[in-house]
Amino acid sequence: MKPAVGSALLPAAMAAEAAGRDDATAEPADCTEMEERLKEERMKADLEASLPAGQEDYAIQCRDVCRSYGKLKVLSNLNLTVPQGHIYGLLGPSGCGKTTLLKCIVGTLKISRGHITVLGKPPAFPGHDVPGKMVGYMPQDLALYNEFTISDTLTFFGRIHGLTSKETQARMDFLIDFLDLPQKHSLVRNLSGGQRRRVSLGAALLQNPELLILDEPTVGVDPVLRAKIWQHLVEIVKTGKVSVIITTHYIEEARQANVVGLMRNGHLLAEGPPDAVMKQHSATTLEHAFLQLCETSDQIDSKRGSSPQGGQLENSQSFESGRDESRPILGVGPGATEEVPKYSADWKVRARHLLPKWRNIAALMIKTMVRMKRMPGSLCFQFLLPVIQISLICLCVGGDPRGIQVAVVNNETSPSAYSQSLLSFLDNSSVHQVPLSHTEAFDGIYNGEYWGIIGFGKNFTSYLTKSIFVSSSSTAAAAPESQHTTAYREEAN
Numbered sequence: 001m002k003p004a005v006g007s008a009l010l011p012a013a014m015a016a017e018a019a020g021r022d023d024a025t026a027e028p029a030d031c032t033e034m035e036e037r038l039k040e041e042r043m044k045a046d047l048e049a050s051l052p053a054g055q056e057d058y059a060i061q062c063r064d065v066c067r068s069y070g071k072l073k074v075l076s077n078l079n080l081t082v083p084q085g086h087i088y089g090l091l092g093p094s095g096c097g098k099t100t101l102l103k104c105i106v107g108t109l110k111i112s113r114g115h116i117t118v119l120g121k122p123p124a125f126p127g128h129d130v131p132g133k134m135v136g137y138m139p140q141d142l143a144l145y146n147e148f149t150i151s152d153t154l155t156f157f158g159r160i161h162g163l164t165s166k167e168t169q170a171r172m173d174f175l176i177d178f179l180d181l182p183q184k185h186s187l188v189r190n191l192s193g194g195q196r197r198r199v200s201l202g203a204a205l206l207q208n209p210e211l212l213i214l215d216e217p218t219v220g221v222d223p224v225l226r227a228k229i230w231q232h233l234v235e236i237v238k239t240g241k242v243s244v245i246i247t248t249h250y251i252e253e254a255r256q257a258n259v260v261g262l263m264r265n266g267h268l269l270a271e272g273p274p275d276a277v278m279k280q281h282s283a284t285t286l287e288h289a290f291l292q293l294c295e296t297s298d299q300i301d302s303k304r305g306s307s308p309q310g311g312q313l314e315n316s317q318s319f320e321s322g323r324d325e326s327r328p329i330l331g332v333g334p335g336a337t338e339e340v341p342k343y344s345a346d347w348k349v350r351a352r353h354l355l356p357k358w359r360n361i362a363a364l365m366i367k368t369m370v371r372m373k374r375m376p377g378s379l380c381f382q383f384l385l386p387v388i389q390i391s392l393i394c395l396c397v398g399g400d401p402r403g404i405q406v407a408v409v410n411n412e413t414s415p416s417a418y419s420q421s422l423l424s425f426l427d428n429s430s431v432h433q434v435p436l437s438h439t440e441a442f443d444g445i446y447n448g449e450y451w452g453i454i455g456f457g458k459n460f461t462s463y464l465t466k467s468i469f470v471s472s473s474s475t476a477a478a479a480p481e482s483q484h485t486t487a488y489r490e491e492a493n
């Protein structure tokens with residue numbers, strides 16, 4: 001049995017309303033506003049829906065959540081509560097921020113401000129399996145590997161969540177039958193868009209998680225199967241141990257949810273049981289109720305002088321009713337002002353959280369091997385690429401220079417001269433010696449024909465011999481060079 005509405009909720013809502021009334025006395029409110037407010041109060045009193053009371057009874061709590069992409073403010077002081085054991089239908093027009101919110105809840109996106117608690121702790125908290133096996137997340141952009149078969153896909157997620165192969169096999173058989181999937185050996189790349197969505201839904205349902213986060217699971221699914229999926233969700237939440245948050249563009253199918261949240265421009269316009277939301281707006285369908293809420297919101301926005309599509313005020317208080325707009329009408333959870341508990345984890349849990357799990361490493365290795373097996377071309381390329389890179393580097397960088405044209409001006413004519421011996425030591429494949437006269441060499445250098453000149457004075461051998469045999473000091477050893485240079489300079493002049 002689900003707990004009854006927290007009695008603390010209604011007084012909090014009434015207090016907000018009372019505050020609104022106080023404000024309203026300063027400026028006379030018109031009749032429609034008063035009627036609206038009275039209607040809202042009556043509806044709140046009518047809310048005898050089965051909703052939980054304690055903090056531990058909420059699967060998800062979002063308080064004053066803000067998230068921006070650069071300058072684009074997507075979530076603005078959003079408050080949302082998913083009671084434990086309920087299906088929460090998150091509705092809203094395209095681009096209102098539903099997917100962004102779900103990513104923040106699952107912990108793959110960080111919020112800029114506010115607090116989120118998922119199954120008792122913030123997402124991605126050390127030691128908390130969110131994201132992990134406590135949560136089944138079906139993203140909007142399907143995270144499937146095209147080279148995998150349906151069986152590989154479910155086995156991979158089974159490994160990640162620590163299921164035994166027997167458990168995975170049993171769940172796989174059930175899900176293939178339940179979701180009307182093709183043969184388990186069918187490759188994902190050969191499946192239709194709708195079939196892929198169903199495989200992705202199967203992966204989210206695989207480990208029987210405590211919380212299901214489903215981003216448009218019924219898109220491209222035929223009505224019969226759509227009904228079956230909803231029926232399954234209704235069945236699993238009946239145990240009270242599983243909660244579901246689901247987004248859909250088919251607003252009317254969300255009537256099967258226990259609670260709906262109508263989202264627009266990054267915050268909730270209303271949150272409550274579908275019947276209550278419809279009753280409040282005297283609408284026969286959720287779609288009509290949503291339309292009315294949008295119109296009311298637009299009117300308030302235009303009165304406030306801001307564009308309805310424009311960014312939200314940081315801490316929006318309804319200017320006329322005093323209602324805290326960060327709290328949706330018919331909000332099911334505690335107020336935004338409630339105290340947020342502090343969470344802490346000891347260093348051992350933090351350290352364990354940082355270390356990768358062995359089963360995840362194994363699952364990733366097997367995944368890589370299966371993908372390589374199915375893509376032989378890519379496998380060859382991955383092995384050949386380093387070989388090609390190394391060969392290209394060896395060919396282009398680090399090779400000895402060749403055919404460098406160097407002018408040689410040798411004023412020693414004797415074949416036994418040291419200069420001849422020195423020149424014979426040079427590697428002829430790298431340095432191509434061109435014997436020239438002094439003038440020709442310098443002309444060639446000026447014309448850019450030669451890289452340099454090697455020059456020997458006519459007394460180079462005698463100076464060298466003298467310096468070796470006569471002088472023993474280091475100064476003497478250096479002398480031939482300087483003498484040679486001097487001699488060469490003299491000759492050059």
Ligand SMILES: Nc1ncnc2c1ncn2[C@@H]1O[C@H](COP(=O)(O)OP(=O)(O)OP(=O)(O)O)[C@@H](O)[C@H]1O
Pocket residue numbers: 069072074092093094095096097098099100101140
């Ligand atoms: N990675 C991103 N970088 C920049 N902007 C983004 C990014 N992801 C989403 N947005 C923008 O944030 C806004 C909300 O996007 P989001 O996907 O949350 O909307 P949605 O309500 O899920 O839409 P739909 O129902 O069409 O899936 C959009 O204006 C979108 O362009």
